[in-house]
Amino acid sequence: MNKAPKGRNLAGIIPLTGWGGSFDFPWPDYLQPLREGFLAVERSVYECAYAGCDSIWVVCGDDVAPLVKKRLGDYVMSPRYFEEKNFVKSREYHEKWIPIFYTPMTQKDIDRRDSLGWSALHGALMAFQISDKMSRWVLPTKYYVSFPYGIYDPSVVRDHRNMIRGTESFFLSREGNTVRDNLYLGFTFFPNDWPKFKHHIKNQCSGGSRSIPASERWSSRHFTLDKIFDIDIISVDRKVEVSEYYDLDTWDSLQAYYRSEMKIPRPTRQFMKPYYHRRMIEDEEC
Numbered sequence: 001m002n003k004a005p006k007g008r009n010l011a012g013i014i015p016l017t018g019w020g021g022s023f024d025f026p027w028p029d030y031l032q033p034l035r036e037g038f039l040a041v042e043r044s045v046y047e048c049a050y051a052g053c054d055s056i057w058v059v060c061g062d063d064v065a066p067l068v069k070k071r072l073g074d075y076v077m078s079p080r081y082f083e084e085k086n087f088v089k090s091r092e093y094h095e096k097w098i099p100i101f102y103t104p105m106t107q108k109d110i111d112r113r114d115s116l117g118w119s120a121l122h123g124a125l126m127a128f129q130i131s132d133k134m135s136r137w138v139l140p141t142k143y144y145v146s147f148p149y150g151i152y153d154p155s156v157v158r159d160h161r162n163m164i165r166g167t168e169s170f171f172l173s174r175e176g177n178t179v180r181d182n183l184y185l186g187f188t189f190f191p192n193d194w195p196k197f198k199h200h201i202k203n204q205c206s207g208g209s210r211s212i213p214a215s216e217r218w219s220s221r222h223f224t225l226d227k228i229f230d231i232d233i234i235s236v237d238r239k240v241e242v243s244e245y246y247d248l249d250t251w252d253s254l255q256a257y258y259r260s261e262m263k264i265p266r267p268t269r270q271f272m273k274p275y276y277h278r279r280m281i282e283d284e285e286c
Contacts, residue, residue, distance in 0.1 A: 008141050008142065008165045008166075009054050009138060009139060009140050009141045009142075010051070010052055010053045010054055010140070010141070010142050010143070010144055010164065010165050011053060011054065011055050011056075011057060011124070011127040011131075011140035011142070011143050011144070012048030012049075012051065012053030012055065012056040012057065012098075012143075012144050012145075012146060013056075013057050013059070013120050013123040013124055013127070013143055013144065013145045013146070014041065014044045014045065014048065014056065014057070014058045014059070014123070014145075014146055014147075014148060015059045015116055015117075015119035015120040015122075015123055015145070015147065016028070016030050016041065016058060016059055016060040016061075016064070016068070016119070016148065017059050017060055017061055017104070017105045017114060017116075017119045017122075018105075018114050018115045018116035018117070018118060018119035019116055019149060022248055022249060022250060022251065023248075023251060023254075028064060029149065029248050030044075030148040030149065030248075031067075031071075032248060032254070034151060034257075034264055035263065035264060035266060036266070037266065037272070038264065038266045038267075038272075039071065040148040040149070040151070040248065041058075041068065041071070041072070041148045042071070042072070042267075042272065043148065043151070043154055043264060044146040044147065044148040044154075045072055045076060045100070046079075046154045046155075046267055046271075047146045047154030047157060047186060048098075048144060048146050049076055049078055049079050049098055049271075050079055050154055050155055050157050050158045050161075051144045051146075051157045051160075051161060051164045051186070052078075052080075052161040052164060052165050053098060053144055054098065054138075055098060055099050055100075055101065055127065055138075055140075056076075056098055056099070056100045056101070057100075057101050057102075057103060057123045057124075057126060057127045058072070058100060058101070058102050058103070058123075059103055059104070059105065059119045059120070059122055059123040059126075060102060060103075060104065061104055061105065062104050065102050065104070068102065069100075069102055070274065071274060072100055072274055073100065073273075073274025073275045073276055074099065074100055074274075074275060074276045074277045075097045075098055075099045075100055075275050075277075076097070076098050076100065076271060076275065077095065077096070077097055077098070077270065077271055077275075078095075078096035078097070078098055079158070079267070079271065080096065097275075101126075101127075101130070103122075103123060103126040105119065105122060106122070109122065111218065111221060112208070112218040112220065112221055113201060113205065113218065113220040113221055113223075114221055115220065115221055115222065115223045115224075115228070116147070116149075116225065117201075117223060117224070117225050117227075117228035117229060118201065118220070118223070118228070120145045120147075121194060121197055121198065121228075123145075124140070124143045124145075124189075124191075124194060125194065127140050127143070128140055128191060128194075140191065141190070141191070142164075142165065142188055142189075142190055142191075143188060143189055143190070143191075144164060144170075144186060144187075144188050145179075145186060145187055145188070145189075146186045147179075147184035147185070147186070148248075149184045149247055149248040149249070150183065150184030150185055150186075150245065150246075150247050150248075151245070151246040151247060151248070151254075151257050151262075151264070152172075152174075152185070152242045152243075152244060152245045152246070152264075153242070153243070153244070153262070153264055153265070154264070155265060156172070156240065156242055156243075157172070157186065157240075160238075160240055163238055163240075164188060168237035168238050169187070169188055169189065169190075169234070169235060169236060169237045169238065170187065170188045170237070170238045170240070171185070171186075171187040171188075171236050171238065171239050171240075172185040172186045172187065172239075172240055172241075172242055173185065173239045173240065173241050173242070174241065174242050174245040175241075176239075178236065178239065179225050179226075179229050180225075180226055180229050180230040180236070181226055181230075182224050182225045182226040183225075183245070183247070184225070184247050184248075185242065185245070187229075189234070193234055196231060196233060196234060197228060197229065197231065200228065200231050201220050201223065201228055202220075204219070204220065204223070204227065205218065205219055205220035206218065206219040206220075244260065244262045246260070246262075
């Protein structure tokens with residue numbers, strides 16, 4: 001397996017595919033507003049940017065990709081620019097743009113292992129394979145996963161950027177529980193952890209044999225996060241506690257968030273504005 005040169009390249013993963021839906025709305029649950037002008041999927045983008053990600057990979061279906069892309073754009077500006085712009089001579093020199101890539105689930109995985117956890121692993125695989133084709137200098141050395149279905153203050157990771165980008169694993173927790181306990185909290189893993197997760201899923205999956213009932217085939221498509229990421233051979237090196245946590249699992253949990261005093265800070269207009277790549281088209285004279 002190819003490896004990136006010395007240095008850190010953190011890829012943010014936002015899995016949208018694999019969620020069954022909780023509210024029976026005509027729009028996906030990750031487009032649920034958390035406050036005025038701020039959606040659940042935007043909270044994940046904000047979290048990845050605060051974590052210091054060099055790129056963000058959104059795993060979503062082709063049917064919703066245009067809608068998500070219209071809201072998020074092709075890239076966002078790093079929040080560090082807004083923290084440091086008043087203390088530098090040349091603001092443009094310190095601008096850092098974080099590209100956002102959109103990738104669908106492969107056809108062979110649909111209705112077989114397209115759970116939310118596999119969606120995160122698929123995003124990591126696409127980030128590695130596509131980066132490997134471009135240059136070894138952009139190969140991810142670590143992944144940070146943010147689930148839009150968990151509700152907590154994304155700025156909690158701001159003070160732990162060095163830890164997140166470092167050589168140890170990092171997990172957000174609530175009362176000691178992490179993604180290994182089926183909570184939608186951010187965490188990191190390394191490229192060499194990916195095969196371990198895949199084998200862990202494969203060993204637990206019922207497979208597609210015709211000798212078993214159709215409803216019991218490919219059980220991995222129903223795997224929860226704890227069944228995928230709770231592996232003893234992968235250590236939890238660093239934990240950071242979040243003060244408040246809600247999720248989009250049930251309507252009652254979302255109502256509890258709306259009733260609470262928790263108010264997720266909304267990013268500035270300059271950060272939230274969707275930026276798109278401009279295609280330069282030159283007219284050729286015949």
